[in-house]
Amino acid sequence: MSENQQLIVPTMADYMAKGESPEILFWVGCAGSFDDRAKKITKAIVKILNHANVKFAVLGTEESCTGDPAKRAGNEFLFQMQAMTNITVLNGYEVKRIVTGCPHCFNTLKNEYPALGGNYEVVHHTQLLQELLDSGRIKIEGGSFKGKKITFHDPCYLGRANDVYEAPRSVMINLDAELLEMKRSKANGLCCGAGGAQMFKEAEKGNKEVNIERSEEALALNPDVIAVGCPFCNTMMTDGVKHFNKENTVKVLDVAELIAQAKDL
Amino acid sequence: MASSIIFILLFLGGAVFFTINARKVRRNILLGKEINRTDKFSERVKIMSLVALGQKKMFERPIPAILHLFLYVAFVITQIELIEIIMDGSIGSHRMFRASLGGFYTFMVSFIEILSVLAFIGTIAFLARRNLLKVPRLVKNELNGWPKLDANLILISELTLICFIFMMNGADEVLYSQGLSHAANLGDGSLGLSISSHLGPMLFGGMSPEALHMIERIGWWGHLVMVLGFLNYLPYSKHFHILLAFPNVFYSNLEPKGKFTNMESVTNEVKAIFDPSFVPPIVDPNTPMRFGAKDVTDLSWKQLLDSYTCTECGRCTSACPANITGKLLSPRKIMMDTRDRLQEVGKNMDTNKGEFKEDGKSLLGDYITPEELWACTSCNACVQECPVNIDPLSIIMDMRRFMVMEQSSAPTELNGMFTNIENNGAPWQFSQADRLNWKNE
Ligand code: SF4
Ligand code: SF4
Numbered sequence A: 001m002s003e004n005q006q007l008i009v010p011t012m013a014d015y016m017a018k019g020e021s022p023e024i025l026f027w028v029g030c031a032g033s034f035d036d037r038a039k040k041i042t043k044a045i046v047k048i049l050n051h052a053n054v055k056f057a058v059l060g061t062e063e064s065c066t067g068d069p070a071k072r073a074g075n076e077f078l079f080q081m082q083a084m085t086n087i088t089v090l091n092g093y094e095v096k097r098i099v100t101g102c103p104h105c106f107n108t109l110k111n112e113y114p115a116l117g118g119n120y121e122v123v124h125h126t127q128l129l130q131e132l133l134d135s136g137r138i139k140i141e142g143g144s145f146k147g148k149k150i151t152f153h154d155p156c157y158l159g160r161a162n163d164v165y166e167a168p169r170s171v172m173i174n175l176d177a178e179l180l181e182m183k184r185s186k187a188n189g190l191c192c193g194a195g196g197a198q199m200f201k202e203a204e205k206g207n208k209e210v211n212i213e214r215s216e217e218a219l220a221l222n223p224d225v226i227a228v229g230c231p232f233c234n235t236m237m238t239d240g241v242k243h244f245n246k247e248n249t250v251k252v253l254d255v256a257e258l259i260a261q262a263k264d265l
Numbered sequence B: 001m002a003s004s005i006i007f008i009l010l011f012l013g014g015a016v017f018f019t020i021n022a023r024k025v026r027r028n029i030l031l032g033k034e035i036n037r038t039d040k041f042s043e044r045v046k047i048m049s050l051v052a053l054g055q056k057k058m059f060e061r062p063i064p065a066i067l068h069l070f071l072y073v074a075f076v077i078t079q080i081e082l083i084e085i086i087m088d089g090s091i092g093s094h095r096m097f098r099a100s101l102g103g104f105y106t107f108m109v110s111f112i113e114i115l116s117v118l119a120f121i122g123t124i125a126f127l128a129r130r131n132l133l134k135v136p137r138l139v140k141n142e143l144n145g146w147p148k149l150d151a152n153l154i155l156i157s158e159l160t161l162i163c164f165i166f167m168m169n170g171a172d173e174v175l176y177s178q179g180l181s182h183a184a185n186l187g188d189g190s191l192g193l194s195i196s197s198h199l200g201p202m203l204f205g206g207m208s209p210e211a212l213h214m215i216e217r218i219g220w221w222g223h224l225v226m227v228l229g230f231l232n233y234l235p236y237s238k239h240f241h242i243l244l245a246f247p248n249v250f251y252s253n254l255e256p257k258g259k260f261t262n263m264e265s266v267t268n269e270v271k272a273i274f275d276p277s278f279v280p281p282i283v284d285p286n287t288p289m290r291f292g293a294k295d296v297t298d299l300s301w302k303q304l305l306d307s308y309t310c311t312e313c314g315r316c317t318s319a320c321p322a323n324i325t326g327k328l329l330s331p332r333k334i335m336m337d338t339r340d341r342l343q344e345v346g347k348n349m350d351t352n353k354g355e356f357k358e359d360g361k362s363l364l365g366d367y368i369t370p371e372e373l374w375a376c377t378s379c380n381a382c383v384q385e386c387p388v389n390i391d392p393l394s395i396i397m398d399m400r401r402f403m404v405m406e407q408s409s410a411p412t413e414l415n416g417m418f419t420n421i422e423n424n425g426a427p428w429q430f431s432q433a434d435r436l437n438w439k440n441e
Helices: A012-018 A030-034 A036-051 A068-072 A076-092 A103-112 A125-134 A166-173 A210-219 A231-243 A255-262 B002-029 B041-053 B056-060 B062-091 B096-101 B103-131 B146-177 B196-204 B209-236 B238-250 B264-274 B301-309 B315-319 B331-351 B363-367 B370-374 B381-385 B392-406 B412-424
Strands: A024-027 A097-100 A121-124 A149-152 A178-180 A225-228 A251-254
Touching (some): A024 A036, A030 A036, A030 A231, A036 A125, A036 A231, A036 A255, A068 B412, A076 A103, A076 B264, A076 B392, A076 B412, A097 A103, A097 A125, A103 A121, A121 A125, A125 A166, A166 A255, A210 A225, A210 A231, A225 A231, A225 A255, A231 A251, A251 A255, B002 B062, B002 B209, B002 B301, B002 B331, B041 B056, B041 B238, B062 B096, B062 B103, B062 B209, B096 B103, B103 B146, B146 B196, B146 B209, B146 B238, B209 B238, B238 B301, B315 B381, B331 B363, B331 B392, B370 B392
Parallel strands (some): A024 A097, A097 A121, A149 A225, A225 A251
8 A cells, every 4th residue: 555655645725725826637547446456557647747746636526427438338418417517617727728538538628618607628538648758858768678579459540530539649759669569450440349338338249348349359469458448448358358368468557657667656 | 306306305404404413403402501611712613623623632642633633624525525416416407516616626626535545444433442452441231232333433424425426537537538427528538536536446447428327416415425324423422522523622611630529519508508698699599408429410511411422432431440450430431321311301391291290210320320430530631631622520429428428328437537537627636735746756
């Protein structure tokens, strides 16, 4: 537990009480808050932010689902109720800039909130990492992933949905690892199977699970690490790797975790 | 004289018939709901030049792209020749531009001939890909029946058309060398056509002048009939994309692909809940309010234009994670179903004096099943792949909205997820009060 004691996680309410405002709001998201695997990613992001002395805050118990799964499932009403609730909170704190740990939150906040009155500059955590590296606020020289084979699985809602392909890759370049591309990557990347609210239901009848198809493609490259940028992709790819009994040799890690581990944070 | 009259009647008949059918398609498309796609004019022109004219997305797959380019360029350039055909046909002249344009004429017709040969090769390759090599995306179930026949008919008529062109030019070359062609004799002994000056003597050398004239005329009239026939076939065929690709790409969605529409009708209701003083805009009580799409008339005109533009190439389906893993969903089928239903609605209107008579059918249920719609991961691969910027995902989403908000027919697990979000602000059963617990774990 000692490592966790170092985590400094102020809330917006804390800042407000001090009459200050943070550089950026860290939108943790539902998976990042509640899913055991995703919580580790959240902590990795916090460790990096702490290490780089980024003045950030979370909403804590005032955060609520962005409404993404409801919207993609067709429940526009529930989505907009969630959006309005969150916008009221965000605008109340006069939030200007947001970093998310999840491409779905990123997409929804960035693209779908403005028309409902929520205007913020929204970045995905890999974009923030790139920024911190570029500005020298964090530095990495190789580290534990030096020479390791890493392949990145593009999250649909970061890649195709928002044309962000380079940020995660340019962050990983700092690891001195061997970056491999799958045949279907970037704009042609194959979904992990979780999007569009599939995460919350049984898949329709078919002859294969999407995550198996995708993991198979990743594993064909014999990587040491399958890098992801989304907590849902993480679950799907982790399950896929287990399906092929490769969990002892192939790790599924978020880009933030790669950076945190490389820095021994 | 008689031939001029026949020509003019044939030509006008073809043009009028096409106009009637094209207007029906236009009427059908405009049955769709309003959506604004007229902003950002210069960006739209740019995307049209790149994607429609420049075939940018086609080149993601170079081999079919090059073969397709042969057909496409040949098609566009050959239309220039049509001007001369119309002139010759109406006034009874023969190669009327030859004398006045001189070397440029020879160059143009020669160029068209070379393109025609390339198009011939491309067409054969396409027939082979469909019928012999059986490229997976070109032989999927949804293509059985008419779509398969349609594709082959187009390719075969393309071949026929090219044969007519070479009959016309080849026979004329032989006649010209004997001083018997009706074209202006410039004393040069050959029309100088790149392909036909060689092919003509090979195929038709030694034939009698009567036979040669006959072949030349069959080629000429055959060419004309094929072009007019083709034109009138378009509105019944996936081949309509040769015209509709341009407006369809012009009216593309220019927003990030992940940005789904926020339904305004819902916004008004939600705003009224949050702010009791909010007065929602007055809605015309005659337009029935419906959340999402059950039938084609609930879709936007752009989604309907998409359906007529679809080339049935299946690039979307071959990239669809649901389809790849054996689910029922195929984004191409979504587009084909939308068009088929829209055609059905249009025919219904034609037989009922322009009014739609309720037929008890709808796009959802009779054409597209919930199982297909629930298989979508909203990954946007289909949208990314489509060479003519069609958006099958938006139709899937609109139909999900109908299923959820009008029919409450979402799969049980999703209803559970909705309840969780409503009660706890998360898709799982965790209390919002525990949202920051990770910090101390
Ligand atoms: S968005 Fe849906 S239909 Fe389109 S490719 Fe992805 S899963 Fe298939
Ligand atoms: S929607 Fe686009 S990609 Fe799919 S079959 Fe039609 S034209 Fe091809």
